[in-house]
Amino acid sequence: MMGTLLVSVYVFVLAAFLGFELINKVPPTLHTPLMSGANAMSGITIVGALTLVTVASPSVSVIVGVLALILATINVVGGFLVTDRMLATFGGKR
Amino acid sequence: MNGVELTEVTALLALVSIALFVIGLKRLSRVRTARSGNLLMATGMLVAVIITLVEIGLVDYRWIIGGIVVGGSIGLLIVVRAQATQMPEIVARFNGFGGAASALVAVSLFWGVVVETDATSTTAELLGGTSAVTLVVSILVGASTLSGSILAELKLRGTLSGSPSVPLRTAVMGLLVAGGLAVGLTAMLVVDVAATAAALVVALLVLAVLVGVILVLPIGGADMPVVISLLNSLSGLAAAATGFALGNNLLIIAGTIVGAAGLILTQIMCVAMNRSLVNVIAGGYGEGSDVEHGEYGTVVSSDPESAAMVLEAAQSVIIVPGYGLAAARAQNAAHDLARALLDRGVQVRFAIHPVAGRMPGHMNVVLAEAEVPYELLHEMSEINAEFSQTDVAIVVGANDVVNPAATEDPTGPIGGMPILDVQQARRVFVIKRSLSPGYAGIKNVLFERDNTVMLYGDAKDMLTELASEVASAK
Numbered sequence: 001m002m003g004t005l006l007v008s009v010y011v012f013v014l015a016a017f018l019g020f021e022l023i024n025k026v027p028p029t030l031h032t033p034l035m036s037g038a039n040a041m042s043g044i045t046i047v048g049a050l051t052l053v054t055v056a057s058p059s060v061s062v063i064v065g066v067l068a069l070i071l072a073t074i075n076v077v078g079g080f081l082v083t084d085r086m087l088a089t090f091g092g093k094r
Numbered sequence: 095m096n097g098v099e100l101t102e103v104t105a106l107l108a109l110v111s112i113a114l115f116v117i118g119l120k121r122l123s124r125v126r127t128a129r130s131g132n133l134l135m136a137t138g139m140l141v142a143v144i145i146t147l148v149e150i151g152l153v154d155y156r157w158i159i160g161g162i163v164v165g166g167s168i169g170l171l172i173v174v175r176a177q178a179t180q181m182p183e184i185v186a187r188f189n190g191f192g193g194a195a196s197a198l199v200a201v202s203l204f205w206g207v208v209v210e211t212d213a214t215s216t217t218a219e220l221l222g223g224t225s226a227v228t229l230v231v232s233i234l235v236g237a238s239t240l241s242g243s244i245l246a247e248l249k250l251r252g253t254l255s256g257s258p259s260v261p262l263r264t265a266v267m268g269l270l271v272a273g274g275l276a277v278g279l280t281a282m283l284v285v286d287v288a289a290t291a292a293a294l295v296v297a298l299l300v301l302a303v304l305v306g307v308i309l310v311l312p313i314g315g316a317d318m319p320v321v322i323s324l325l326n327s328l329s330g331l332a333a334a335a336t337g338f339a340l341g342n343n344l345l346i347i348a349g350t351i352v353g354a355a356g357l358i359l360t361q362i363m364c365v366a367m368n369r370s371l372v373n374v375i376a377g378g379y380g381e382g383s384d385v386e387h388g389e390y391g392t393v394v395s396s397d398p399e400s401a402a403m404v405l406e407a408a409q410s411v412i413i414v415p416g417y418g419l420a421a422a423r424a425q426n427a428a429h430d431l432a433r434a435l436l437d438r439g440v441q442v443r444f445a446i447h448p449v450a451g452r453m454p455g456h457m458n459v460v461l462a463e464a465e466v467p468y469e470l471l472h473e474m475s476e477i478n479a480e481f482s483q484t485d486v487a488i489v490v491g492a493n494d495v496v497n498p499a500a501t502e503d504p505t506g507p508i509g510g511m512p513i514l515d516v517q518q519a520r521r522v523f524v525i526k527r528s529l530s531p532g533y534a535g536i537k538n539v540l541f542e543r544d545n546t547v548m549l550y551g552d553a554k555d556m557l558t559e560l561a562s563e564v565a566s567a568k
Contacts, residue, residue, distance in 0.1 A: 004341065005224050007343075008224075008337075008338060008341070008343065008346055011343050011346050011347055011350075012334065012338075012346055012350050015334075015346065015347045015350035015351050015354070016350050016351075016353070016354045017354075018116065018351055018354070019350060019351040019352070019353065019354025019355040019356075019357075019358070020354045020355070020357075020358055022116065022119050022120055022123075022351070022354075022355055023119070023123055023355045023358040023359055023362070024123075024358070026123045026359065026362055027125060027473070028366055028446075028448035028449075028455055028473065029125060029446075029455045029458045029473070030122070030123060030124075030125060030128060030455060031319075031323075031359065031362070031363055031366070031448075031453070031455045032181065032182065032185070032319075032453045032455040032456060032459060033122065033128060033132070033455065033459075034122050034123055034128075034359060035185060035319075035322065035323050035326055035356075035359060035453075036181075036185045036188075037118075037119070037122045037131070037132050037135060038119065038326055038330070038352050038355055038356055038359065039185055039188055039189045039192065039326045039329070039352075040135065040136070040139070040188070041115060041119070041135055041139070041330075041348060041351070041352050042189070042192045042193075042326065042329040042330045042332075042333050042348075042349065042352045042356075043139070043188075043191075043192050043195070044139065044142060044333050044344070044345055044348035044349060044352075045192065045195045045196040045199055045332070045333040045336050045345065045349070046139075046142075046143060046195070047142050047143065047146045047342065047344060047345055048196070048199040048333075048336045048337070048340050048342060048345055049161070049195060049198075049199050049202075050143065050146045050147065050150065050158060051146065051149075051150055051340065051342075052199060052202045052203060052206065053157040053158055053161060054150055054153035054154060054157075054158070055153070055154055056154040056156060056157075059205075059206070059210055060205050060209070060210065061202045061203075061205040061206030061209075061210055062157060062202070062206075064198050064201050064202040064205060065157070065198070065199065065202035065206075066157050066160070066161050067198055068194075068195045068196075068198035068199045068202060069157070069158070069161030069162065069165065069195075070161050070164050070165040070168070071165065071191040071192070071194050071195040071198065072165065072191070072192065072195035072199075073161060073162050073164075073165025073166050073169065074165045074166075074168050074169040074172070074188065074191050075169070075188050075189075075191045075192040075195060076139055076165075076169070077165065077166045077169035077170060078168075078169030078170070078172050078173050078184070078188050079169075079185075079188045079192075080132060080135065080136040080139070081169065081170065081173040082172075082173045082176065082181065082184050082185065082188070083122075083132045084129065084132055084133070084136075085173060086181060086459050087128050087129040087132060088129065089178070089459065089462035089463050089465075
């Protein structure tokens with residue numbers, strides 16, 4: 001059995017390879033939407049924020065966590081919407 | 095649950111979320127499938143949030159609901175209020191928020207476990223060494239992404255212009271990063287007094303913010319697209335570091351994919367601009383470097399009436415949009431002119447330089463907003479050979495991307511940059527406010543050519559006038 005840390009390191013390295021391989025030969029037209037979409041995906045940190053704001057008492061850690069949740073949600077919701085708005089205007093035919 | 099643990103179900107669903115991200119990102123990089131790719135990624139994010147809510151079980155939901163409602167509404171408002179020309183700034187802002195969120199998650203975790211329990215042992219003993227170390231990385235990378243992105247947005251808007259050089263920048267950056275790591279690691283691994291550790295974490299935040307400022311400040315506005323893409327990669331890494339700190343594989347995978355994909359995209363953008371990443375980061379390019387300013391010789395200018403007469407006699411016209419078109423919100427006027435010409439049976443095409451505007455693909459977004467048919471838009475590689483068989487090229491608010499100096503003076507400041515060969519057209523109209531230089535800060539030799547005629551004025555007014563002249567002509 002591998003330790004949890006070792007599994008995480010495996011996951012990290014393999015995910016990096018995957019990320020490198022996923023993107024190749026992107027037409028310039030899509031540079032901005034792709035950057036915008038990837039940016040929305042980095043809002044995944046919302047998942048981390050959710051686990052930290054599960055108690056009612058407004059301690060410093062909870063308030064900082066709520067702030068993180070708000071910012072991450074803006075990143076996710078706004079990011080995917082703005083990407084969609086850019087792509088909606090593209091003809092999409094070629 | 096019949097022998098199947100809830101955690102096993104959610105772990106499998108996490109795989110679904112990751113698959114949606116991977117397939118979505120892949121589809122997002124192809125024109126035909128891009129929009130569905132974005133939708134798949136958004137679905138992946140929704141799955142990830144639902145899994146997490148299931149995993150944390152029954153808790154007090156007040157903060158969760160409040161945070162999502164507030165954040166969602168703000169995100170929606172920002173997008174609804176944004177104009178097509180502002181897209182690049184919006185991406186920069188969202189990116190800063192993402193980085194800040196990762197840093198704040200790390201701070202919240204630290205504060206809850208160490209400061210609020212008034213711990214008398216080190217953070218590493220309380221959270222484990224991996225979490226403690228990656229917390230530092232998350233705060234350092236996340237907070238510098240925030241300050242860097244804010245600066246990038248201000249530079250894109252033009253609120254902040256110029257690219258002041260920072261003396262000994264590399265050394266200062268190195269010291270700040272090393273100092274941040276030292277302060278952070280001391281707080282996590284050595285200090286066992288909660289108050290001292292807290293003070294050191296605040297110091298780490300300050301140093302990280304300075305790193306972002308020093309990184310972006312000396313880089314000119316024209317290079318901001320590349321910088322934002324790089325910062326996007328960093329915010330992915332910040333999320334991955336947060337994933338290590340929380341022991342959350344979903345965060346590690348999604349964050350790392352963004353980090354790696356963002357880095358490749360940054361590289362692709364640099365290639366499109368014929369620059370190297372190192373060269374971009376070194377900064378000081380363009381803006382304010384008026385060393386090569388150069389005086390203009392004979393420049394011919396004209397008025398819309400005479401220009402319209404030339405257009406009426408033309409068989410083929412290529413319109414070359416640049417940032418000036420976006421800034422003057424002249425995309426609808428450009429479409430009107432194209433329509434007027436098409437009605438006369440003139441062949442009309444738009445030539446899009448990969449880095450025209452403030453971001454690659456910026457012109458496509460702006461022209462698409464004015465509903466210019468996609469078939470009329472042509473990339474540089476497809477249309478460059480066509481200029482020599484074209485009667486009139488109309489350059490609207492573009493400058494460096496049509497400067498023949500790039501090919502004629504290979505050692506010059508923009509030497510080697512791929513350009514649109516508009517000078518090959520029989521006649522070139524340049525719609526521009528004045529002869530002021532573009533981002534590269536150099537004179538444009540195109541303006542002195544015999545076949546070039548300047549049409550001074552606001553891009554929108556000039557195009558509208560041309561369109562009505564052409565439309566009313568018999």
